[in-house]
Amino acid sequence: MFDIGLLRSMLDLPENRLLLLDYGIARGYFAENIVAQELWASGRTKLHAWQSRNSEIEFILQMNDHILPVEVKSGKRTQAKSLQQYIMRYSPEIAIKISGNHLKIKN
Numbered sequence: 001m002f003d004i005g006l007l008r009s010m011l012d013l014p015e016n017r018l019l020l021l022d023y024g025i026a027r028g029y030f031a032e033n034i035v036a037q038e039l040w041a042s043g044r045t046k047l048h049a050w051q052s053r054n055s056e057i058e059f060i061l062q063m064n065d066h067i068l069p070v071e072v073k074s075g076k077r078t079q080a081k082s083l084q085q086y087i088m089r090y091s092p093e094i095a096i097k098i099s100g101n102h103l104k105i106k107n
Contacts, residue, residue, distance in 0.1 A: 007033055031074035032058050035098055052089075055082040066093055073099040 008015075011026050036047060039059065050057040050069065059070040069092055071083040078099045087095055 004030060004033055004037070027074040028072075031098075032072045035059065035070070035072050050086065052085065055085040057082055057086050068092060068094050068096055070096045070098065073097060076100040 007026075007029060011029070013024075013026065035058065039047060039061070044061065048060045050060050057069045058072045061068045061070060067090075069083060069086045069090075071080050073080065076099065078097065078101070080097050083095055083097055086092070
């Protein structure tokens with residue numbers, strides 16, 4: 001779904017919950033959809049994901065010769081277990097976690 005308003009309508013969330021940023025269990029859906037919208041708007045018209053058993057990476061991007069896993073977390077407390085699984089398995093040069101936290105660059 002590339003429209004947050006349509007997603008809200010499909011989930012039957014009252015408008016006041018959006019204004020209060022109270023998405024309940026749908027918070028992850030909104031975070032992933034916002035990132036998908038931004039990727040689409042930046043010209044990435046093909047969005048890919050990765051799954052393996054209990055792990056899932058929301059977006060896999062290609063930039064030049066690099067494959068970048070992008071995991072989206074809707075809150076500030078994030079462990080990103082799936083991203084760690086992907087990193088251990090494929091050793092990408094760059095991995096991205098998008099969350100409610102301030103920007104950090106590690107290693």
